[in-house]
Amino acid sequence: MKTSMASNIVERVQYPLDSSSYKIIDEIGAGNSAVVYKAICIPINSIPVAIKSIDLDRSRPDLDDVRREAKTLSLLSHPNILKAHCSFTVDRRLWVVMPFMAGGSLQSIISHSFQNGLTEQSIAVILKDTLNALSYLHGQGHLHRDIKSGNILVDSNGLVKLADFGVSASIYESNNSVGACSSYSSSSSNSSSSLMFTDFAGTPYWMAPEVIHSHNGYSFKADIWSFGITALELAHGRPPLSHLPPSKSMMLNITKRFRFSDFDKYIYKGHSGGSNKFSKAFKDMVASCLNQDPAKRPSAEKLLKHSFFKNCKGPEFLVKNVLNGLPSVEKRYKEIKVTMGADSNGNDDDGDDDENSVVNVKQRRISGWNFNEDGLKLEPVFPKDPCREDHDVVKQVRFEEENAIQVEEDVASSGTVIDANLNASDEVDIDDVSGVVKNREATLATLSVLKGSLEQELGQVKFLMSLIGGNGEENHVAESEEKTVKEISKLRMELETERKKNLQLELQLENIKLHLISSTANSPTS
Amino acid sequence: MKGLFKPKPRTPIDIVRQTRDLLIFFDRSTETRDSKRDEKQMVELCKNIRELKSILYGSSDSEPVSEACAQLTQEFFKEDTLRLLIKCIPKLNLEARKDATQVVANLQRQPVQSKLIASDYLEKNMDLMDVLIAGYENTDMALHYGAMLRECIRHQIVAKYVLNSPHMKKFFDYIQLPNFDIAADAAATFKELMTRHKSTVAEFLSKNYEWFFADYNSKLLESSNYITRRLAVKLLGDMLLDRSNSGVMTRYVSSRENLRILMNLLRESSKSIQIEAFHVFKLFAANQNKPPDIISIFVANKSKMLRLLDEFKIDKEDAQFEADKAQVMEEIAALEA
Structure with a gap:
């Protein structure tokens, strides 16, 4: 019924590699060093595309990160992963041409129309597709390292795609400056698998040794944690702890016992809802992701078999229940721009603002949430931070x-x-x-x-x-x-x-x- | 009872042999004939390549066994498997191509009785490098062949071959290919070639000084492409500041033409390029045996240069940079016609 798989690759459409073939329609997102546009590709029937335009002259001390992202994007191929059609430089900017996702990011959808969260059925559809993407990604040896609703996009058909590989990492990408020779072949004494995260040459300064020596399961499980937080974000309309003042004691209290039942007591205190509106299956699924012990968190593949995802609806369900009546991405972006000021966090298609400067990070996108600094307290993920696997260390640095x-x-x-x-x-x-x-x-x-x-x-x-x-x-x-x-x-x-x-x-x-x-x-x- | 019917587990050697047989089959079949049988064989081949990968890298629940890795590697290089694999990669699907790339990469580092036999194999099959390098001209193959190439040039002998091959000149074009991902990959390979094996690089640069730096200047440092200029000036600094290249450095900073190019880069509006250019420019000023024509450029442009340097600030405080700058300015100020 199908020709051989190899021919599929050859037959893909080649997008033009010059800026004059594209016509920019509208700005749909912006970050520190990147702007995302909606555009059309004139020679290909004016098909709509999203163009992420990254300023290469700003802050990136090493272009290796950019190269890695481009390579990752060109070599990944999965229906639930937003891939790049092509990328090329336009003077000092790198243009990454991607499929246009008309629904925009879930963060933008939630903040516009579902401020108290989505229904469980919708959440299941979104999370299942996200897990499919994660499972593929992990199977490929990649860590996403920035799972959040702002990086989950929906197209007009309700198809969900995981995006933004700006901070992703691969365990196979060898680094020349490190004598990585041995870490692949010889077995180290205390790890149970050789699939270690050896990408260590870039900026090792604040990388904890246990991250370097952690085995495969450990490092991938950081994505699972973020996935769990994302589930909460979708359920409540915002990530946990976003209302709390930065308080160390609270912080420690909560991180010690981080269970679903605690959320209403502590994490979403003062907000209506209550965990009653969620099913046991959902709570159980989220709780398993948020286990303090990474080894006890399930893998993406295993999570897919969780009862929460049984009888999951299809993309058309999202079209009907989430996308229906939603203003366009462009419109929503403009609204955010007006209410929050031009340079605040309206990056719904997510500009690539994960820069090195902690100061910038703090003001713009400390963590995965695009929220104010209160919101970051729980979030174990620091953009650019290679040791995000280790929550203890990260947290302490954080506060x-x-x-x-x-x-x-x-x-x-x-x-x-x-x-x-x-x-x-x-x-x-x-x-x-x-x-x-x-x-x-x-x-x-x-x-x-x-x-x-x-x-x-x-x-x-x-x-x-x-x-x-x-x-x-x-x-x-x-x-x-x-x-x-x-x-x-x-x-x-x-x-x-x-x-x-x-x-x-x-x-x-x-x-x-x-x-x-x-x-x-x-x-x-x- | 299930165990009774379980097939005997295949050894790493079995898997390599079967992979090789399948590769030979596909190497001989001229065009994909799209028959059911071909497709079945292809599935089998991809499965085998994946198994090779999981032996070499381990999987989520098993550590690679060095004994198995060594057996695999030995059998792999006993015959011409690598050549077959490289030739057949265009016939594989994307996932199998990635697996194959990782297998080839890993094999380069596998010791067999504490010897890297991959290096010995490649020494006798250097023409494979020609295939891999030409991969940059094929959009679909470039990233796979490029990754393999970078692993192969970890072997000094291979790097030496590539450096002295006519392909070296092509890198100046590959670096500027319109596809960013491919151009960036070629740039990474080029950088690796020019920095990894110090003595080989030093020998290459002194032997090929004339054409290399003529091309480097005109095609890279004076390219109209921002990213090319930026990468080139950074790499130039890395090369010239390397101890083993001190002879080349002395020669480079004695050329008036080179100084002119660096001065232009120093005046660029891009901060990143300016900073990298400064690290090369300072060598011209620090040279204690400046030829007369260099001195005359410095003298003629003295006030302009001093003003430029005085206004040249970098965003974050950098004591080293400030010290360098002060020294360069002192040098220039002291020069007389």
């Missing part, structure tokens, strides 16, 4: 964010966020020792990376010195040597400071340990 930003600017020259980690662990309570231990490891890793880079710099300085000195006249040598010596001693001092900080941390940790031991030793007897 110290305010400080972290401050300090980070001071150490900007060394290009690390080491102080975010340091700060976070400074603030940790005794009752969260495990977090400290992890944080300590992270800090140690960060420090050793920093040390490495300082040493490298030192080497470079020495090299330049010998180079200039080798050809130069006597007094020039003396002069530049003096400078270099100063430079070196400066670097040494920096290194020393970091070492001291590390030592303090270690001492602190010892203290906490002692405390813990004495308290546990006391408790059984008393």
Whole structure:
């Protein structure tokens, strides 16, 4: 009934690779460094397309991320994944041409017409398709790393597609700067699978060692957590905790026990609804995704078999019950622009605003929710943050964010966020020792990376010195040597400071340990 | 009772052999004849390739076994399987192509009795590199062949072959292909070629200095394509600042024409390009044996350069950059005709 699969690939339509073949109709989304347009492709019967135009000159220090995203998009092929028709550069911008999704993102749909959430039947359709996409993606060795309603799009036929691979990662993508050789072939002692996330060369500064050594299931399960949060977002119209003030104690309380039944008590406090309107199957499904232990969260494939998705309706159900009567994406975007101001978070088709700057992130899209800072507190996902798998660490960094930003600017020259980690662990309570231990490891890793880079710099300085000195006249040598010596001693001092900080941390940790031991030793007897 | 009828599990060697047989079958069949039988065989082939992949990478519930990996690798390179696989990739579906790419990538790093036998195989089959490189001219194959190529040039001997092949010149065009994903892939391969194996690169650059930098300047640094200029100036800095290329660097910074190009890049409106250009420009100024024509350019443009540098700020504070800048300005200010 079908010709061979290979010919399917060859027969795909080739979209033109020049901007003059497209006519921009309307802006439908914007982020920090990207704008999304609705456009038509003139040579192909004026078919509507979405064009994501990414400013390549802004903030991206390395174009490798962009390359990876483009590659991911061109090599993925699944009905529930929004793929790119093509991509090409237009001066300083990269145009990614994608199918136009007339319904826009679910975040935009919810905030426009379903502020108290969608019905369970609609949610089931959306989540099932999202899971299909996730299951395919994970099978391909990819992590999405940014699952949220803002990245789930619907077309006019009610077909759901997962979008935005700006921060996705692949476990197969090898990184040249790391001797990844062994991590593929030789088995490491403490992991049960070799499908490790070895993509570690880019920005390893704040990556926790347990993330690097985590096995496959662990890293993929971060997407499952986000999927669970997305389910809540669809059910309530907004992500959990969005009404809470940033409060550490609350934070810790909730993250310890994060069950569906708690949501009405804590998470959606003050808002009507109540969990009664949701079925047991739904609650059970969400609860399984939000298990604190990643190993206990089901895989995407397993989730698909959950009873919640039995008798799931088809796309036409969404057309009738969700899309019907909805204003166009363009219109909704304009409304948001008017109410929230041009540069706030109206990125319904999601501009690619996951930049490196924490300051930007904080104001624009801290996490997956496009909400204000209250909303981020629970969200375990930091755009760009490679260690999002580890919720403990991430969370602690998170609520110290305010400080972290401050300090980070001071150490900007060394290009690390080491102080975010340091700060976070400074603030940790005794009752969260495990977090400290992890944080300590992270800090140690960060420090050793920093040390490495300082040493490298030192080497470079020495090299330049010998180079200039080798050809130069006597007094020039003396002069530049003096400078270099100063430079070196400066670097040494920096290194020393970091070492001291590390030592303090270690001492602190010892203290906490002692405390813990004495308290546990006391408790059984008393 | 089920166990009774379970087929005996195939060994890695069995799977490689069966894959090879199927590849030979498809290699011989000229055009896809679309018969039912072909389709069945194709399904079987794709299944085998996937199995090879899961042996090499492990799966969600099993770690790869180094013994099995070694057996697989040995059997794979015992005969011409790699050539067959590369030739047949266009006949596979997308998923199988990706699997095959990952298999080939992984095999490059598989030690057999602590030897990388992939390197030995490729040494005798260097023409396969020609096939892979030409892949950049085929939209459907480019990303698969490109990924394989990048893995193969991890072997120094292979990188050396590619560097000294006539294909090297083609990279200047591949980097600027209109398809961004393909162009970016070619750029990644080019960068790998020019930075990975230090001694080979240094030898290549000193032998091919003339044409290489003539092309590099005119086709890349002066390209009309923003992304090409940006990648090229960054890579130039990486190459010249590498210790092993110090001879090439000295030669590069003694050329008036090169200085002119870098000065133009320094004046670009793109911050990213400016910053990268500065890291190369500073080498011209730091050179203590400046030829007279370089000095005369510096002297003639002294006030303009100093003004430009003075106003040149980067967004985040960078002590290293500031120190470099101060030194460069000092150098320039001190120059007399």
